Amino acid sequence: MPRQVDHADRRRIVAEAVCELADEHGLEGVTLRDVAARAQVSMGAVQRCFRTKEEMLVFALGHIGERIGSRVRARLVRSPAQSAATALGHAATEVALLREEHRAEARVWLAFVAQAAVSEALAGTLKASYAALEESFAGLVAEALEDPARTVPVDPRREARTLLALADGLTAHVLIGHLTPRAAQDVLDAHLTALFTD
Amino acid sequence: MPRQVDHADRRRIVAEAVCELADEHGLEGVTLRDVAARAQVSMGAVQRCFRTKEEMLVFALGHIGERIGSRVRARLVRSPAQSAATALGHAATEVALLREEHRAEARVWLAFVAQAAVSEALAGTLKASYAALEESFAGLVAEALEDPARTVPVDPRREARTLLALADGLTAHVLIGHLTPRAAQDVLDAHLTALFTD
DNA sequence: ACAGTTCCGATGCGCTCGTATCGGAACGTG
């Protein structure tokens, strides 16, 4: 067996470059040449890792989805003593990518979501990510609201979907400058408070 | 004065073509040639209406924003006798573009939102549309919740922002296939019900 | 009818894109 290369690792490096460029110029500003340059490899190397550009984009989407998902999961288990409600608030904030240092990820994610509306391959990857998030959220909502003294019954799945959609919508509105991150956080907090005080 | 052409009208026709193509192949699938062909005019005519492609896209965004906005406004005044709460529900459904026949508009809108995250020109137009919607919604929320018997005070502006973000998030989730239109409508209805029964 | 102005369809240019190709560098193996 002659010269071998860690393909998995290179794919990750390339995916990072894709995300950086998508953050700066949008998804359509991502070209193979620029990606290769940013990743400090040759175009040939990129082509060896991914047969086509679409394959590269799909991998990059999965990569960033994995990163966000694992950060959310980390938030959920960091402090086992916290209430489910608190955990849910943290996780939702994480999903909404409101913190300044995650603005880039938010832009990339939004670009992928828009593209997924017309690309079956991207849509599949995205749906998997969202399904996993919805599951996590639904579990947390159920746990946080299992108080038998509640006057109004709540559908955990529906509340999870609400939270997820709200987080995504807030992310978009922050990105285009309609809301400040602070205002978005305020909206999110108010929604959660209302959810847990009914 | 020699031969004259209704430029405003042609711009509208071209904008329609832009939206149709953006719906089918995403915003980056929109080329001047395809737009001209779809609008049944020559490329030269398109170039006469819009100096650059970006100018064309900005106009198209404004055009579709105007269409959606006026539809929302129509919903708000159609039946003056309806309660503010009902009007708000209708308007929110309209903004979320959940009805099948508006799916195309939703895809176009999402494409523009994503692009606006990296394009100042588009972001400006979008912000104006959202600001107007938020204003309308905030007014309706205030009207619907002016019941002095309410136990918990509500910030109309914040609720308007919540509603707007939720609607946008739901739109995106429907487009990528994570939610069915029915499920999205269900989420929206539940949110409004909770808002008006607290 | 003619002159003057506006408009636009056709065409070309320069560029960038994604992809295909291939010769040689790199390296484990016998």
Place this chain on the structure above:
DNA sequence: CACGTTCCGATACGAGCGCATCGGAACTGT
């Protein structure tokens, strides 16, 4: 130390892009 395999950098290619150009069609006012 060659040999064989794997890898990749450089380059070529055809397609498609946005944009510029321009000659003549179309139409108005005289």
